[in-house]
Amino acid sequence: MQASTLTALKELALHCARSAGELSLARMKQPFTVEYKTSASDLVTAVDKEVEKHVVETILRHFPDHGILGEESTFAGDPRQFDTLWVIDPIDGTTNFVHQQINFSVSIAVYHKGEGLVGVVYDPSRDEMFYATKGEGAYLNDQPLRLERQVKLEEALLCTSVFWNKRAEQIGIDLIVKKLAGKVRGMRLLGSAALEMAYVAAGRLDGYVSLSLNAWDFGAGRIIVEEAGGRVTTMTGSPLPFDRKSSVMACNPAFYEELQHYLNLTENDMADNGAT
Numbered sequence: 205m206q207a208s209t210l211t212a213l214k215e216l217a218l219h220c221a222r223s224a225g226e227l228s229l230a231r232m233k234q235p236f237t238v239e240y241k242t243s244a245s246d247l248v249t250a251v252d253k254e255v256e257k258h259v260v261e262t263i264l265r266h267f268p269d270h271g272i273l274g275e276e277s278t279f280a281g282d283p284r285q286f287d288t289l290w291v292i293d294p295i296d297g298t299t300n301f302v303h304q305q306i307n308f309s310v311s312i313a314v315y316h317k318g319e320g321l322v323g324v325v326y327d328p329s330r331d332e333m334f335y336a337t338k339g340e341g342a343y344l345n346d347q348p349l350r351l352e353r354q355v356k357l358e359e360a361l362l363c364t365s366v367f368w369n370k371r372a373e374q375i376g377i378d379l380i381v382k383k384l385a386g387k388v389r390g391m392r393l394l395g396s397a398a399l400e401m402a403y404v405a406a407g408r409l410d411g412y413v414s415l416s417l418n419a420w421d422f423g424a425g426r427i428i429v430e431e432a433g434g435r436v437t438t439m440t441g442s443p444l445p446f447d448r449k450s451s452v453m454a455c456n457p458a459f460y461e462e463l464q465h466y467l468n469l470t471e472n473d474m475a476d477n478g479a480t
């Protein structure tokens with residue numbers, strides 16, 4: 205891909221993320237409808253849908269032949285039929301958007317034939333833009349991000365997400381939190397996977413682990429962490445997919461192996477507990 209095309213994709217992703225974030229903030233100040241998707245723990249608002257529609261229309265105006273994989277699916281089609289695919293979460297952290305009115309983000313990634321080219325995570329409440337372009341490093345508001353500090357596992361602050369599987373168990377508690385108790389400095393749950401991965405790239409958190417995320421939750425964060433020098437795989441150590449659900453482990457490379465050792469998860473553990 206030509207350097208000028210890559211720059212154009214990055215500029216458009218940044219523009220879309222900023223305008224999407226500004227739209228979310230403006231709409232948050234007025235009443236909006238909230239619906240349950242699958243349960244009372246799985247929300248979608250009218251703002252999620254409006255913001256995704258706005259982003260998709262903007263992208264397709266510039267690149268009508270590109271594909272879109274978005275959480276609110278305003279664009280249909282098999283993601284693999286497109287060479288260039290935009291992976292979008294208009295509001296990552298909808299529950300935070302509704303309750304806390306902070307700690308949510310816009311996540312936009314561009315993949316070409318399965319390779320991550322551009323990742324952007326924008327936190328409109330704090331006006332923080334995290335982004336990366338393949339081979340060109342990661343940035344926070346134009347400041348380069350580089351994970352150079354050698355962090356020991358006992359010094360690491362990690363983030364995770366727990367979720368309710370079909371049997372209504374918080375499987376992250378048993379398979380992640382209990383195993384890491386006493387091994388790491390602390391665990392946090394911020395409620396926006398994209399933002400948590402961006403914070404790993406920025407060194408505010410040292411690692412993020414989740415048993416199951418959708419492609420739009422980790423699509424951008426993964427590129428930003430990798431470009432900052434972090435390591436990102438599934439929780440069992442395989443490469444992450446770009447177009448489907450997966451477990452995710454993103455961390456400072458200094459303790460990656462040790463963390464895998466303590467989590468000690470097999471594909472069977474994952475399947476038995478409804479993780480991906």
Ligand code: IPD
Binds near residue numbers: 397398421
């Ligand atoms: C959710 C957030 C949350 C994670 C969930 C996601 P949403 O995304 O990223 O941190 O734990 O698994 O579904 O629904 O707010 O876009």
Ligand code: CA
Binds near residue numbers: 293296421
């Ligand atoms: Ca999400």
Ligand code: CA
Binds near residue numbers: 252275294295296297
């Ligand atoms: Ca979302």
